[in-house]
Amino acid sequence: MPDTGLLPATALRPTAIAGRVVVIGLGYVGRPLAEAAAAAGFDVTGFDRDAGAAEAAARGWKDLPQAAGALAATPDPDALPPAGTWLICVPTPLDATGQPDLSAVVAALETCQARLAPGALVCLVSTCQPGATNGLCRPVLERGGLRVGQDVFLAVSPERENPGAPDGGPRRVPRLLGAPDPRSLERAFVFWSRIVDSVVPVASPEVAECAKLLENTYRLVNIALMDELHRAFTALGVPTREVVAAAATKPFGFAPFWPGLGAGGHCIPVDPAYLQMEACRAGAASSLVAAALAANEARPRRVVDAVAATMGGCLAGRRVLVLGVTYKPGVADLRGAAPLALLHGLAGRGATACWHDPVIGPRAPGLAAFPRAASPRECPGGAPEAIILGTPQPGFDLGGLAGLAPLVFDPFGLVPRDAAGRVRVV
Ligand SMILES: NC(=O)c1ccc[n+]([C@@H]2O[C@H](COP(=O)([O-])OP(=O)(O)OC[C@H]3O[C@@H](n4cnc5c(N)ncnc54)[C@H](O)[C@@H]3O)[C@@H](O)[C@H]2O)c1
Structure with missing residues (x-):
């Protein structure tokens, strides 16, 4: 335990903990955490209310090398075993009005609360607002009469995973850890110390949340x-x-x-x-x-404006291909992907907007409204009149792009300029 100067070292002495973990939410964060906990010797049950996600995790885990602990997944909350540690890894998106949507966190807390045994630890891993651990989690967990810090323990350790990073995986990223009371902090510190290389305790849940x-x-x-x-x-x-x-x-x-x-x-x-x-x-x-936030949201719109201005002010009927559509290179995830906003912006101006991306499957939800080009040379109805680099996926031949369409728009400044002036930085 590093000396943070925030707490006396004796407050964080390791103690024995129960060996069973439940991970609630088996998405980008929960699945690798479940695997890391099993690799550290815990018996792990993953729970996802989406049966497809639970099945996908269970299938994937069959092919993993034997972990030190057991790994199972279920969509049925009634199949969850009593557990010493509960990790909440559910989504915290924005709702249709752009406001935080905490409904999944509340539902996950209720799942824990209904099954919480004395001595258990609940750790919030999802990203939440300052005050969520004390103001949102604690009241739900205490509904049945158990007291946090006495009967059960509560902590927050927000995920800092960087999807697609070459040395990715939860083990190597230092984990911030905050808790409402020293006993909860101690309990959570011992748990996380078995799973990751570095745990960084901080003085309060709010410090971890705000960090x-x-x-x-x-x-x-x-x-x-x-x-x-x-x-x-x-x-x-x-x-x-x-x-x-x-x-x-x-x-x-x-x-x-x-x-x-x-x-x-x-x-x-x-x-x-x-x-x-x-x-x-x-x-x-x-x-x-x-x-x-407003400038970030406006950025794809501005790119569409620049494309339209270069193409004579009107995009109606023009064939425009967006090359790369995921939110970051090399990661098959479309959530909040700016190239999707490009596709919608182009279509909104009447363009025939299509996409090509080797990283994402042809039937990805979110892209159904837009035709997929089998190669960057093809759009429905003929060759693209313009290509916009949406995501510079690994392996793209950026040097060859200028040869594929009369105009190539580059929001990244990555495409080499060509003598004919086809490449436009936007
Ligand atoms: N993905 C990342 O790289 C990343 C990085 C850092 C932090 N985070 C944060 O981690 C949290 C989880 O993100 P994610 O990307 O893993 O989300 P995700 O959408 O990939 O996965 C969440 C899973 O939780 C399930 N779920 C939702 N409500 C549930 C409930 N009440 N009970 C059981 N299962 C439920 C969903 O079906 C889904 O499979 C979010 O707060 C996110 O902001 C994510």
Whole structure:
């Protein structure tokens, strides 16, 4: 246990813990955590209310090398065994009005609460707003009369996984850990220390919650700043990537962010809204965060505007192919993907918008409205009149793109310029 100076080391002495873990929510976060817990010797049951997700996990686990502990998955809450540790890994999206939707977290807490044995630990892994552990989790868990810190234990350890990273997996990323009381912190510290290399206890749940939101808000604001400055540098005729690379030679005080189509996915454009919700409630809403969220949302629209302006102002009937549609390179996930906003924006202006992407399957939900091109040379009705680089997937031949269409739009500044001027940075 590292000496954080926040708590006396004796408060965090390891104690014996029960060997059974339930992971609620078997998505991008819950599945690898379940596997990591089994690898550490826990007997793990994954629970997902989506039978397809539970079945997919169970199928995948059959092919895994034998873990030290057992791994099983079920969609039936009544099949859950009594467990020493419950991990809540359910989604925390935004609703249709852009407000945080905590319904899955509440439902997961109720699943735990109905089955909680004295001595059990519940750990919130989902990204939530500041105050969620004490203000949302604790009252639900205490509904049956058990007291947090005495009869049962509660902690928060927000996930910091980076999907698609080469050395990915939960083990190597340091885990922040906060709890409402020292006994809960101790209990959770012992659990997480078996699963990951580094646990970083912090002084309160709110510090852990805010730190997670700060990490992603920092990224959102800088991505939005970079995309706006990219517009300015491009208008000035200066290549943005060269500017960033030059600035990044400064050994302190600068972290490089690169131009793109805006931040997508389920975290960076979402988490700041959770922070903003509580900041608003406290009378301290951030206009900078609001501006970054708005600028990020506007970025694909601006790219469509630039494409339309270059193509004579009208896209009706024009064949435009979006190359790469996932929210980040190499990850088959369309949630919040900016290229989807591109496709909708193009179609909204009457273009024949199609897509090509070797990373995502042909029948991916969310893409059903748009024809898939078997290659970047084809659109329904003929060759594309323009290609927009949506996601620079690994293996794309960016150098060859200028040969595939009369116009190639590049929001990233990655496509080599061609003598004929087909490549346009947008
Ligand atoms: N995916 C990431 O890389 C990542 C990284 C850091 C943090 N997070 C955070 O982790 C949390 C989980 O994200 P995810 O990407 O794994 O989500 P996900 O959508 O991939 O998976 C969540 C799963 O939970 C299930 N579920 C929903 N409600 C449930 C309930 N009440 N009981 C049982 N199962 C339920 C869903 O069916 C789904 O399979 C979110 O708060 C997210 O913001 C995700």
